[in-house]
Amino acid sequence: MTPTTTARSASQVLAFLHPDLRATLASLHGAPRSVAAATVQLLPFGSRAALETVVPPIAVASGPQVGEDGRRPLTLTPFAYEVIAAAAAAAEADPDGVDEWTRRAERAAQIADDKAATKPR
Numbered sequence: 128m129t130p131t132t133t134a135r136s137a138s139q140v141l142a143f144l145h146p147d148l149r150a151t152l153a154s155l156h157g158a159p160r161s162v163a164a165a166t167v168q169l170l171p172f173g174s175r176a177a178l179e180t181v182v183p184p185i186a187v188a189s190g191p192q193v194g195e196d197g198r199r200p201l202t203l204t205p206f207a208y209e210v211i212a213a214a215a216a217a218a219e220a221d222p223d224g225v226d227e228w229t230r231r232a233e234r235a236a237q238i239a240d241d242k243a244a245t246k247p248r
Contacts, residue, residue: 137206137213140181148174149214156215160203163211167201175201185210 141149151170155163167178167186178186178201185207188199 135181137209138217140185140210141213141217143181144177145174148177150218152211153214153218155211163207164201164203167203178207 135143144152148170151166151174155166158166167175170178175186175198178184179188183206184204186201186203189202190200192199
């Protein structure tokens with residue numbers, strides 16, 4: 128069972144999201160809706176896709192295509208604000224945990240870089 132097939136709670140969805148995305152969402156708690164909406168437009172493709180993939184979705188593509196890459200603006204759903212609040216609560220309850228999210232993501236990226244560097248070309 129994955130977050131893409133079964134509706135999850137906001138707290139459950141956090142486990143599916145990349146650590147940097149969780150930290151970004153936590154930082155949006157209490158921000159004006161326009162700031163939250165603008166922030167998600169600037170996210171990299173993988174983060175944007177994650178917001179659209181969970182069930183229920185955190186964001187949905189809306190409006191006309193922007194640019195040649197097929198991107199469309201994202202609109203945050205009401206569920207997005209539940210996830211943002213859950214991310215903020217998790218960060219507040221365990222401030223070191225947010226740092227750990229980032230450390231784990233950095234370690235994973237380093238391992239991937241190391242593996243790529245050792246592959247014969």
